[in-house]
Amino acid sequence: MIDIKTFDKTIGLEKPRRILKYVLIFCTSGSVTISVDENEFVLTENTVLTITSGQIHYFKNIDNAKGIVLEFTYDYFCKNDNDIELIFHNGLFCHFAMNEVIPVDNSESILQELQLIEKELTETPYQYLISTHSRIELILIEINRSKINRGDEIYKPDALFLAFLETILKNFEKNLSVNDIASLLGTTESKLNELSKLHTNKTAQHVIFGLIISEAKRLFTYEKLSVKEVAYMLGFNDPFYFSNFFKKHTNIAPKSYKEKVMIE
Numbered sequence: 264m265i266d267i268k269t270f271d272k273t274i275g276l277e278k279p280r281r282i283l284k285y286v287l288i289f290c291t292s293g294s295v296t297i298s299v300d301e302n303e304f305v306l307t308e309n310t311v312l313t314i315t316s317g318q319i320h321y322f323k324n325i326d327n328a329k330g331i332v333l334e335f336t337y338d339y340f341c342k343n344d345n346d347i348e349l350i351f352h353n354g355l356f357c358h359f360a361m362n363e364v365i366p367v368d369n370s371e372s373i374l375q376e377l378q379l380i381e382k383e384l385t386e387t388p389y390q391y392l393i394s395t396h397s398r399i400e401l402i403l404i405e406i407n408r409s410k411i412n413r414g415d416e417i418y419k420p421d422a423l424f425l426a427f428l429e430t431i432l433k434n435f436e437k438n439l440s441v442n443d444i445a446s447l448l449g450t451t452e453s454k455l456n457e458l459s460k461l462h463t464n465k466t467a468q469h470v471i472f473g474l475i476i477s478e479a480k481r482l483f484t485y486e487k488l489s490v491k492e493v494a495y496m497l498g499f500n501d502p503f504y505f506s507n508f509f510k511k512h513t514n515i516a517p518k519s520y521k522e523k524v525m526i527e
Contacts, residue, residue: 265335265395267381270295273332276322279485283433284334285356286314287402289373293328297321299362300481306330309370311406312363315356317432317478319485331377333399337429339392340399344422349403351420353410358428358474359463368409376402423450424458427467431474438498441467476512483517484524490517 266284270276279298288297290306297304297312299320304312306328314320316337341347354361367373376398383391383398411417430444437443444467445452455467463470475497482493494505509517 264339265333265380265384265392267331267333267377267384270322270325270328270330270332276325276332279319279321281317281319281481281485282334283316284336285316285340285350286320287333288312288314288330289333289367289377290328290330291370291374292330295325295328295330296323298323300360300477301484302360302362304362304364306364309367311365311367311373313355313365313406314362315358316429317481318362319481331374331381333377333380333402335399340396342396346400347422347425348419349400351425352403353407353415353418355403355406358432358477360477365406365410366413367406368412369405373402373405376405420462421458423448423454424462427455427458428470428474431471435475435478435497436495439471441471472508472512476509479509479517480520483521490521493517 288306289311290308292308294305294307297306297320299312299314299318303323306312337350340350350356354363380395380398383395388394426448427444430439430447439447441455442452445455448455452467459465459467459470465473479493479497482488482496486493488496490506491502494502497505499505499508506517509515509520513520515523
């Protein structure tokens with residue numbers, strides 16, 4: 264549901280891992296390189312990196328760095344549309360490989376809130392989960408303010424579109440259609456297409472395709488699975504059809520992609 268640890272108390276940071284939680288990493292001193300999917304980011308003092316649920320990540324060169332790792336689930340944090348919109352506000356947590364290192368202005372305030380969250384989770388006083396939820400909100404607001412102060416445009420996503428993305432992420436193996444997802448969310452295929460066009464300039468179906476390709480790359484890179492195994496995990500009954508699908512969207516056959524990442 265929610266967890267917080269300092270760099271020195273978190274086990275396994277230097278091994279690739281994926282968790283269905285949103286991860287916020289705050290570096291308080293030194294520097295550390297963090298690999299997220301196919302990209303690397305260098306965190307230095309008073310910078311933040313956010314990692315979306317399901318992204319594979321690990322730390323490199325962590326020896327001289329200090330900081331805090333906060334993890335929380337979508338179900339814990341997103342109680343209403345405002346929560347859903349806040350978690351993705353200005354692209355903080357995004358399903359489209361848009362991770363970035365964010366220098367924060369009010370680092371003392373963020374550090375204080377993180378330390379208070381750690382205290383709440385250790386002592387578990389009355390209504391501590393409500394308290395920690397509020398503190399996460401304050402942290403995200405401070406990070407958003409830092410982005411706006413440096414000149415970033417304000418981006419406020421629609422809660423329904425974000426629920427659409429979460430549904431895809433949690434149901435790859437079911438091979439859900441846009442209409443299936445619309446039914447689950449109590450909306451229409453037309454509405455999901457409208458929101459997808461607004462947020463990504465793509466159809467809802469192409470948003471699904473993009474997330475499937477990202478997931479396939481993670482499985483090939485870190486899980487060392489065969490093309491056939493990945494195909495079945497992503498809801499394809501025919502591995503040959505999956506191979507054609509992957510090549511169409513990446514311009515490389517899955518077998519060749521596997522060989523490439525193994526060399527790297």
